[in-house]
Amino acid sequence: MTTIRHTLQQEVFQPNEERLLAACHVEKLYKKKKASFLCIVSNTKPPLTISLIQIKQSEKTYKRKRSWNLVELKSVDGKNVLADNLEFDLHLDKLYRWVASSAQERQLFIITLWRQSSKYFLKEKPVFKNVPETWIREDVLTPENKFISSPILTLENDITEDFKAITDKEQEDLSSLMANCEFAISNAEAFMEVLARDLSLLDGENVQYLLASEAKVESLMNLLESAVDEADKIEQRLDEYDEILCHVKETMEKMEKKNSMISTVNKNNILLLKELEIIIKQLDLPRKFQDILDDADLTNTQGLKQAIEAGNALRDAMNCQLDPALLRMSAVQEQRKKFEKYKDKFSRAICRQLNNLFIHYGNHKGESDRNTEGLVLPQHSMVHKELIPYTELMHWIKIMDRKASEALKKVYTDSLGKLYDRDVHNLFEAAKEKIAPLGQVSTPTRNLALLGLDREQWTLEVISDDRQRYEIIIEQVLTQLEPVCLQEQQFCVTFFQLDILSPTSKNTQTTLDGMGAEVNVLPSKKAEKQVHEEVRNMMTSLFSCLEEELLSFIGYIEKYDPFHCMYVLVHLNQHVMSAQSSFLSNTLASVLIHMKRTLDRFMQLQIDSIKDCKIARKSKCGILPYVLNLEEFAKLADVLLKSDRRIDLEKWYIRLVDTMIEFINVHANEHHKTPPQVIKMENYHYLYSLLSQLKISVLDNQRKEAKQKYNEALAAYVTHYFGRPLEKLNIFFEGVQAKVASGVKASEISYQLAFSKQELRKVISQYPGSTVKKGLESLYKKVEKHLSEEGLVQVVWRAMQEEFIRQYKMLEDLIQQCYPGSMIALEFTIDDILNFFSDIARSH
C-alpha cells in the first residue's frame, strides 16, 4: 500500500501541487471488482482546500474519476464499530457505499477524514456515525495513535502545530532595542556585552529596593500586633456584659411566670365566686315561699296563686342545673334535704285537694237537662272549668312527684270514668228506646231479608220510614259523642300534660324525682306515637264502655233492620273521618271494622241464599226470586254505594251478580214445567234491564254478560221449540241434500227412488194449509203458556215467524233446484203463511 500511495503522490498529485493525506483501496458495495482508490488530498498552495478524490487504475496508469471538496461531506457512516468491519458510507452529493480492502486502511482513512473536517469546518461538521469512539476524539492524535500516521502526516503536524510567531509588540521592542545599538547588527558580541552589563546593573538596583522595604514591613507588623492585642481586650469586655444580660433575662422570665400564676388565681377566685353566687341564688328559697309551702291553702284563688308561685320557685331550685361535684357539698346537700321536705309536704297538700275535687266531680250532673227530649250526651265543661286553675299544680306534681301524679290521674279516670259510663249508658238506652220501646217484642226479621227467598217472604217488616228513623237516630248518637269526647280529651291533654312525655328514667345526679321532659329526647315520630298512646289510654279508661255500648246499640238496630249495615257503615265512616278527637276516631274506626265484618257476613248470607234458592212449583217459573229482589236490595244498598266506602260493597256486588248469572243457569233446569231456555231468557232479560237501570258501574261487565246470555237463550228457545213444524218435509229434503252432497246432480234427484216426484207429492200432501195453520196456532199457545211476560212473547213470536218464513223459503228453493219444471209446490203460499200470522194475531 505504501508503494501505491507513493506512486499516487508522485504520478497523480505532485504534478498538481497537491499532497496525499490518506488513501484507501475500496470497492463499491454490491459492485465488487470495480476497485478504486479513495484519496484525501490537500493542495500545497493557499488557500488551503481538502479534497476527496476517487482514482481509478487502468493497466499501469491512474486516473481521477471523481472529486469532491471536503466541504461537501455531510456524513460518514461506519456501519458498525467492530474492528474488522470494512464497510462505510459517505454522504457527499449523494450516498456512496464503499467496502475497504483492509480494516487498517479504513480506520486510517476515517480518522483522517474526521481530523481534517474538525480542523477545517468550524460549523456544520459532517456527522460521524457508527464509528468507534476512540477514532473521533480530540486526543486521537496522542503518540499511541501516531504509529498509524504516515510520515507525511507527521510532517504536516510539525509545521502546523509547533510554530509560534512572535507578537507584533515583541517585534517592535526588539527592533527599537536593536536601533539603540547601531552596531547591533554589525557586532553582535559587543551588543551582547552591552546587554549583559545593563542586566547586572538592573539586578543590583532591584536588590537594593528589596532591602529598603524590609524595615518598613517590620514596623507595619508591630503595629498590627498591638492592634490585635487591643481587639482581644475589647472582646473580653463584651463577654462580661453578655453574662450580665443573661442574668437579667432569667430574672425577667421568672417574674413573668409568677405574674401569670397570680392572674390565674385571680380568675379562679372570680369564677368560684360566681359559681357560689349561682348556687346560692339557685338554691335559695325565700322565706315567704317556705311559709307558703309549709302550709298551703289551695281552696281560694289567692292562696292558689301564691302556692303556684312558691311551688314553681321550689321546683326551679330543685331542678337547677348543678355540677354533680357540687352536690357533694354538705351545704348543698343540706339545702336539698330541706327542699325535699317542703316538696313532700306541698305535694301531699295538692294531692289531698285534687283528690277531693275529683271525687266530688264524679257525681257531676252535667250541663244539659236529661228530661228534654232528644238524645243528649251531657257535657261536663263546668268540671273542667273548675279544675283549670289547678293545672299548674298538676304539672308541678307531674315533674316533682311522679308517683303522686300517676295516682291522681287514676283517681280522676276512676271517678270521671264512672260518670261517663253512666252518661254513655243512658244515651244508648234512650236511643234503643227510640228505635223501639224495650217492652215491645220484636219479631226477628233477620232471616227474612235474603235475596234467595220468595218475594212475598222477602218483604221486609221494616218500612222505609222506620229505616229512615233508625238512620237519624244513629246519626244523632254519633253526633253527640264528638263534642264530649273532644272536650274531655282536650282537657286531659292540658291538665295532665299528656302531650309532654315524661322521663322514663330517673336522673341519678340529683335525688329529684324528675328532671323535666327534655332529659330524654325521643325521635319525634316515636314521641308522637307515645303521646297518642297516652291520650288514648286515658280516654279509653274514661270512656271504657263506649265501644261496647255502641256495638250493642248497633246490634239492637240489626234486630229490626238486617240492612242496617249499609247506612251504619256510611255514618260511622263519616264520623271516623270528621272526628277531631283521636280517641273517638279510633274507637269509631274499630266499630267500623266490626261493621265491615257484619256487612261481609250479610253479603255472604245473601250469596248463599241465592245458591240455596228453591224454585216454587207454580205453573210458570217467571222471574226467579233473587233476580226479582235485586231491585229492592239495590235500593237499600244505595246509601253505601254512594258513599266513600263504596268499594266495600262493590266487590260484593260483583260476586253477588256473578252468582246470580251462574245460578240462573243452574236453576233453569229445576222447574217442572217451564223449559230452561225460557227461564234463562226471561231472567237474563230482566237482569240485563235491571242492571241497565241501576247503572252500577262496576257491574257493567255483568250487564253485558246478561244481555249476551239473554240473546243466546232466545235463539236457543226459538230453534228448540219452534223446531220444525214441517218435520217430514224437512227430513225428506235433508235426504235430498245428502244425496247432492254425495255427488248426485240436483236435476237428477227425482230419478232416485226414495226422492221421486211421487214421494215428494206424498210428503207435501201431509201438510195442507189447514194443518200448518193449526200447528202454528198451537205453537203460539205454547209460547204464551211458557212465558210470563207478554213483551217477550212478542219478541219470541216475531223471531219464530221469521224462522218459519226462512224454512219455507229454503224448502221452496230446494224444490226449484231439484224438481225443476215438475210444477210441484207446497200446498200453501207465503201469503197463506202471512194470513195465518194475521189470523193468529186477530184471534188473540
Next chain:
Amino acid sequence: MSKKPTSQPALHKVIMVGSGGVGKSALTLQFMYDEFVEDYEPTKADSYRKKILLDGEEVQIDILDTAGQEDYAAIRDNYFRSGEGFLCIFSITEEESFQATQDFREQILRVKNDENIPFLLVGNKCDLEDKRKVSFQEASERAKQWGVTYVETSAKTREHVDKVFYDLMREIRARKMEENKTSNGKGKDKNKRKKLKCTIL
C-alpha cells in the same frame, strides 16, 4: 204497615213504530236508562218494562221496541195487536221516514180496528235543526188530519222524551177508564175488557 205487593200496578203497553234508524231504540233507551247510544245497531224486537209514577199513581210501562223494516208487514200484526198505545216515530231529517208513518198508521188501525187508539206522531232528532227535511207545519197537519198529537223530540238532548211517553200513557189510561165505564154496554172486544178488569183494582 207495609205494602204487600199483591196488587200489581196497572200495566200500559206501548209500541214503538217507525222506519229503521229514526231513533225508536234511542228514545226507548233514553226514557228507560237515561242514556244515549251514539252508534246504530238495528233492532229486531226488544221488550222493556219500568215502574213509574204517573200523576201520583204507580204504573208499569211495557215498551216494545220494534224493527220497522220487516220483510213482511204481516209479521207486525201480532205485536200491533198487543199494543195499547203507539208512538209513531219519524226523523225530521228524513222525508221517507215521514211518508212511512202513513203505512204504519193504516196497519195499526186495520189491526186494532179502532179509530181512537192512543197514538202520538213523533218527529225525532229535532236537535238536528239544520238538517231538517220535514217541516213542523207539514207534520202537524198530518197529525191533525189523523186526530192525534204531534210532538218533536230529541233522544240525544232528551227533549220531550218523557213527555211523549207520559202523554201516551195518560191517553191509554183515559181510554181504559172510559172503556171500563161503558164495559156493561157495547164493548168491542170482550177479551180485552176482561183483561182490563183484572188490571184495574
